[in-house]
Amino acid sequence: MTEAASLPDLHQAIKGCLACPLGAGRMKFVFGEGHPEARLMFVGEGPGRDEDLQGRPFVGKAGELLDRMIGAIGMKREETYIANVVKCRPPDNRTPTPDEARACLGYLHRQIELIRPAVIVTLGATPLRELVGVPEGITKVRGQWRHVRIGDREIPVMPTFHPAYVLRQYTQEVRRAVWEDLRAAKEWIDRPAGS
Numbered sequence: 759m760t761e762a763a764s765l766p767d768l769h770q771a772i773k774g775c776l777a778c779p780l781g782a783g784r785m786k787f788v789f790g791e792g793h794p795e796a797r798l799m800f801v802g803e804g805p806g807r808d809e810d811l812q813g814r815p816f817v818g819k820a821g822e823l824l825d826r827m828i829g830a831i832g833m834k835r836e837e838t839y840i841a842n843v844v845k846c847r848p849p850d851n852r853t854p855t856p857d858e859a860r861a862c863l864g865y866l867h868r869q870i871e872l873i874r875p876a877v878i879v880t881l882g883a884t885p886l887r888e889l890v891g892v893p894e895g896i897t898k899v900r901g902q903w904r905h906v907r908i909g910d911r912e913i914p915v916m917p918t919f920h921p922a923y924v925l926r927q928y929t930q931e932v933r934r935a936v937w938e939d940l941r942a943a944k945e946w947i948d949r950p951a952g953s
């Protein structure tokens with residue numbers, strides 16, 4: 759199933775998923791969206807209320823901020839790809855359990871294999887833990903390059919704060935930190951080939 763040859767095929771194959779208890783509670787499956795060959799990919803935690811209603815990632819308040827963050831490094835949302843660790847909304851927006859994340863992780867891996875991004879930016883602690891295997895707190899690790907091996911590729915990962923956290927801690931310091939992290943990711947994708 760996760761051998762799908764394209765993103766639309768993968769979406770088709772998994773949109774009825776009931777592999778974990780989150781499937782039964784969803785309004786809409788939130789596959790992810792964006793440029794199918796994006797160089798920059800964002801991975802969040804899981805759909806919230808707005809995303810569950812619309813079937814699209816990061817469309818609520820956190821999504822508006824993510825769009826502004828992307829704009830601040832001179833890019834457009836459509837040039838990137840945006841996905842989550844889990845594709846169905848956890849009740850009351852709680853953090854997905856390790857079992858739920860594990861049930862969904864193969865789908866995210868296949869998405870990443872098909873998109874082949876140059877850089878992944880993880881948003882908050884959950885994707886950093888579940889996708890990259892880094893258990894430390896985001897405050898400690900943000901801004902420091904990590905790597906994840908997906909299929910035959912080793913992909914650089916830039917951990918940053920989740921936009922919902924930025925909205926709660928709307929200080930110049932936190933906003934600057936996120937901007938610096940995204941700028942580092944942008945510099946990496948813009949570097950001359952071979953350097």
Ligand code: URA
Binds near residue numbers: 815820821
């Ligand atoms: N928060 C996330 O982690 N993902 C979304 O898609 C929306 C909010």
